[in-house]
Amino acid sequence: QGCNSNSRGALVVLEGLDRCGKTTQSSRLVQYLEGLGHSAELWRFPDRTTSVGQMISSYLSNKSQLDDHTIHLLFSANRWEKRSSMETKLKSGTTLIVDRYSYSGVAFSSAKGLGIEWCKAPEVGLLAPDLVLYLNISPEKASERGGYGCERYEQLEFQSKVAQYYQVLHDSSWKVIDACQPMEDIEKQLQEMVLECVKKCHNGEPLSQLWL
Ligand code: NYM
Numbered sequence: 001q002g003c004n005s006n007s008r009g010a011l012v013v014l015e016g017l018d019r020c021g022k023t024t025q026s027s028r029l030v031q032y033l034e035g036l037g038h039s040a041e042l043w044r045f046p047d048r049t050t051s052v053g054q055m056i057s058s059y060l061s062n063k064s065q066l067d068d069h070t071i072h073l074l075f076s077a078n079r080w081e082k083r084s085s086m087e088t089k090l091k092s093g094t095t096l097i098v099d100r101y102s103y104s105g106v107a108f109s110s111a112k113g114l115g116i117e118w119c120k121a122p123e124v125g126l127l128a129p130d131l132v133l134y135l136n137i138s139p140e141k142a143s144e145r146g147g148y149g150c151e152r153y154e155q156l157e158f159q160s161k162v163a164q165y166y167q168v169l170h171d172s173s174w175k176v177i178d179a180c181q182p183m184e185d186i187e188k189q190l191q192e193m194v195l196e197c198v199k200k201c202h203n204g205e206p207l208s209q210l211w212l
Helices: 022-035 051-060 068-091 102-111 116-123 139-144 156-169 183-202
Strands: 011-015 040-044 095-099 131-136 174-178
Touching: 011 022, 011 102, 022 040, 022 095, 022 131, 022 183, 040 068, 051 068, 068 095, 068 102, 068 116, 095 183, 102 116, 102 156, 131 183, 139 156, 174 183
Parallel strands: 011 095, 011 131, 040 095, 131 174
Antiparallel strands: none
């Protein structure tokens, strides 16, 4: 924990194709930070616990059908409904490790054919991550990992399109990690990157907003 009473937590996002290992690595990162005495929490989007999240969950499991624009806006609304508690947590000094964020929102909807600028618009003004960790895996390799489940989007051809849109979103807050390395190696690299970012935020790096 920093000695500066104004020190805030870091907003760290993990992104990547389905089955790239984000979820495992996210929870390990939280354990790692807690082990060092930092306050850290694991968050994920979609957050299926809210009423908007339940609509999303039902759509993803093919229990309901929604127009592509509608589901896009629900994913975004699901981030907006969490924005203020996210900000409060960060300002209180807690680091948030977030499994998927606006980049998933834009990459998955653009892959369906919606315009990328249209997809970005509702994300504008959400908190910008201090660090985006992109776990890079080819769609083919990802599909070999124990096979996809039966949720929407878990198909090779679609995931290839998603990968292309992720490329377009890549900016200076991104670090790309080869997700085909042994799990422990990935873990070590992520730990280093996150720790550096946490220190930077403790030292007063201001929070900013997405895509303004
Ligand atoms: N997804 C996730 C979107 O299409 N838009 C979004 O904004 C977000 C956050 O939901 N295939 C997609 C990506 C995943 C699916 O995510 C569910 P997960 O991490 O499998 O629960």
